[in-house]
Amino acid sequence: NSKVIQTPRYLVKGQGQKAKMRCIPEKGHPVVFWYQQNKNNEFKFLINFQNQEVLQQIDMTEKRFSAECPSNSPCSLEIQSSEAGDSALYLCASRQGSQNTLYFGAGTRLSVL
Amino acid sequence: GEQVEQLPSSLIVQEGASVLINCSYTDSASVYFPWYKQEPGKRLQFIIDIRSNMERKQNQRLTLLFDKKTKHLSLHITATQPGDSAIYFCSASTGNYKYVFGAGTRLKVIA
Numbered sequence: 001n002s003k004v005i006q007t008p009r010y011l012v013k014g015q016g017q018k019a020k021m022r023c024i025p026e027k028g029h030p031v032v033f034w035y036q037q038n039k040n041n042e043f044k045f046l047i048n049f050q051n052q053e054v055l056q057q058i059d060m061t062e063k064r065f066s067a068e069c070p071s072n073s074p075c076s077l078e079i080q081s082s083e084a085g086d087s088a089l090y091l092c093a094s095r096q097g098s099q100n101t102l103y104f105g106a107g108t109r110l111s112v113l
Numbered sequence: 114g115e116q117v118e119q120l121p122s123s124l125i126v127q128e129g130a131s132v133l134i135n136c137s138y139t140d141s142a143s144v145y146f147p148w149y150k151q152e153p154g155k156r157l158q159f160i161i162d163i164r165s166n167m168e169r170k171q172n173q174r175l176t177l178l179f180d181k182k183t184k185h186l187s188l189h190i191t192a193t194q195p196g197d198s199a200i201y202f203c204s205a206s207t208g209n210y211k212y213v214f215g216a217g218t219r220l221k222v223i224a
Contacts (some may be wrong), residue, residue, distance in 0.1 A: 004156070031210070041200060043214035055210050091157070100145045102208060104157040 006092050006105035007074075013082045013112050021108040022074040025094030031055075031070050033102060034077050039091040046090075049075065050097070082112040115140035117205050119215035125222040127223055130193055134218045136186040136203035146179065146186055150199045151217070157202065161188070193222045 005024040013019045025032050032047040048056035049069040061067065064083075069075040079086055089109050093102040116139045126132055136146075147162040163170045163177045163186070170177045176189040190197060201216040 033210075035214075041202075041217040043202075048210050050210075056188040084190070093157075096180070100208065101147055101159055101162060102212060103159060104149070106154075 004094050004103055004105035006090075006093055006108050007091060008108060009106065009109045011108055013110065015083060015112055016081050017112075018078060018080060019082045019086070019110055019112070020076060020078040021090055021110070022076050023092030023094075023105055024074045025069075025092070026103055028096060029094035029103070030097050031095045033077050033093045033095075034061075034075075035088075035091045035093065037091055037107070039088070043091075046077070079110075082110070084112050086110060087112045114211040115205060115207075117203055117209070117213050117215040119201075119203050119218050121218060122216070122223075123219040125221045125223060126193055128168065128194060131189065131191045132193060132220060134188040134190075134201055134203070134220075135220070136188070136215055137186050138186075138205040138213070138215075140205065140207065141184065142207045143184075144208045145176075145206040147204050147206070147212075148177065148188055149202045151202065152199045160201075164211075190220075193220075195222050195224050198222045 030051045033048045036044040047061045047067045050053045067077045089107040091107045093104045120135045144165040149157040150160050153158045161172045161175045163179045174191045178187045200219050202217050203215040206212045
């Protein structure tokens, strides 16, 4: 019973630096989501993929974030130029194509100093 | 856009007590409602879900009630244990690729 694996667990960056995190979805799950969870536990949807294709993404993700889910490699989310407001827990989740339940990884906690 | 609200934001109970967590949503197109539990430092764990064609679902000590008319859900946890201490999240999905989460209910169970 595979689980969603996110690396690294913790990431510390200076303002303006790139920050990259990875996610291996559960085996057999073609749909992947990225969320940002802030210190108030609020979730912000960032982007989702089906296989290698982007399904939806928000404005912020288009401009400062880049994400991909290449075939046979981990998915990744990269912030091109980190800002203090990007400090948060970044959650990756995956699901089967036909099922609705999302399964989450433990997250990457990003601190931007 | 869709909003999901949870109440209360936090509660503290004695071990053995029952708790009720309320959740309301705004988008009448929402059809699927998964709930998650998040313990400190651990992944969000799926605990129970319900679809809009159901009114009630039970999984051991968890009972989830759904009222489509009022757009309201409630999660009832019976015989609470210290291990139930966590943040509980309600979410609403329109069934395609959109999931909206509440801000969570922090539960502390005191032994």
